[in-house]
Amino acid sequence: MMMAENALKLGEPGFAGDDHVLPFQVEGLDVRGRAVQLGPMLDGILGRHDYPAPVARLLAEAITLTVLLGTSLKFEGKLIVQTKGDGPVDLLVADFAAPENVRAYARFDQAALDAAIAAGATEPHELLGKGILAFTIDQGAHTQRYQGIVPLDGHTLEEIAGVYFRQSEQIPTKVRLGVAELYDRDAAGKARHRWRAGGMVAQFLPQAPERMRQADLPGGDGEEAGHKIADDDNWAEAKAMVETIDADELTDPNVGTERLLFRLFHERGVRVYQPQQVFDRCSCSREKLKGVLSGLSAEEIAHTADDKGEIAVTCEFCSTTYRFEAAEVLPQ
Template structure:
């Protein structure tokens, strides 16, 4: 079956919760953009996160679906942060072709203190630590993991550093989150979340055109000027165009993914591919958790019993599974 490719301006609209791949031959760039609506609202609403934590996790989700939908095999992309900030752990887990689950672990007292102090930027919530990109191709393939150190950077900047260091691909990442307050048909207050993002990468046929300055090695003498390579003209133009995107354009359903791409790249002849739908879909199951509990010792099982049953709650989707201890006897 041939892949459908459409020039911007032709009929079609990706809509919410669909990642839209595109390419701009005139600039030698490819990318993906997305607007997340009901899916991300369900994930965040399920946990009732504090507002700054919800925003941070929404950015991670948008980044994960943008990168995860580019996988060409059956597998997983897991993006995880681990740091010393109020949000000490954050995980977004994408399984091909389009299942996403995510959660954040945080210290409620520290988050509340940060809100009072007005120190709730992503860098302040995450603190120092690592951002890990893990690609899992299944049980018979070795996992690949790329790690970026968190040093007071945004998720956007850390993702760009990862592609520069690990993939050696010039990359631009823009992420945005919106919290909406309106009323339903009966006039009752209603609250919802939206998120959006765009990833643009420079992929010319001549690899030497992709070259960027090396990162500092730390052994240069003080005051020395580092070697500088000027950006390729096409890449410089692409970066300048993406820099004009506002957070509102990434999340506003009235703009939409295709209209945004048309505004940015129509003069260069942008083309879009079929959108890839993404879903709020956890991979937990009673059978899998039963297998885990089956590996517990009799003593560990006894310690897990409460009110005559063993109850396990999934951290991602909050589903509670109840087991009778007799299921694991013998």
């Protein structure tokens, strides 16, 4: 992760606030990373779909992870984080379009989800089931997509993302994710419900690459790693600090990302950089969807149109419905 040059020591003016990703560097530990608290942006995405709470929590974690990683992109393009599994929540998609736009949705089987909730099986690994977590980087036309895939082999998205970094990036990385529901009252005294999430990605990036070596991963089926390598002392200390974070600290608006970083790393010389705001913005448009429909045959269009000769298309991400007259999209 590259850092901007305009670093601030903690304590100087310029606190990030909600929906701003905050890059940081811990000079004394050779650690760089990003931290974030998501509020209105996340609440807008989840509230639009009115997901059941277990589904909303899963998608909130996926969004937080995507925002943390997507804001490190140094080019115009997309990062897509996606899970596919055989559990009640068979699909999560979070899409970050650099430099700042986020959209996401979840797909689930209501009957299977109800059965899982009734049985108390609402942990992430129980809802996702067996499958994959995929990270896709798309730099646009005339470029080849990069995709990294790891199995859904872990109890949480934190653990699964850690496996991805270990296998694909080969950089010592620690991921923390947290989600919370807040119940309070607005300025008029009306009760309200809001979603919040927070997260942190910390990476060990010393000047000497050989210090980044890690123990082999187990080969599976109970096989132990071939040999063990002790963590570099700096990384062991940084990782232990990050592991002490409570989920409540990640999401508490009274703590904030700067205060959390100060609590963890102030003795080691932590610096923060200019925060980057992220927005709940979908890339769908009437023109794009019209282009897709125009590629259908006259028979397909006739089959899709309703009794009034209209075609309604709803975006899975933002739930916006676009309506077209069949005549608008018929092949010329």
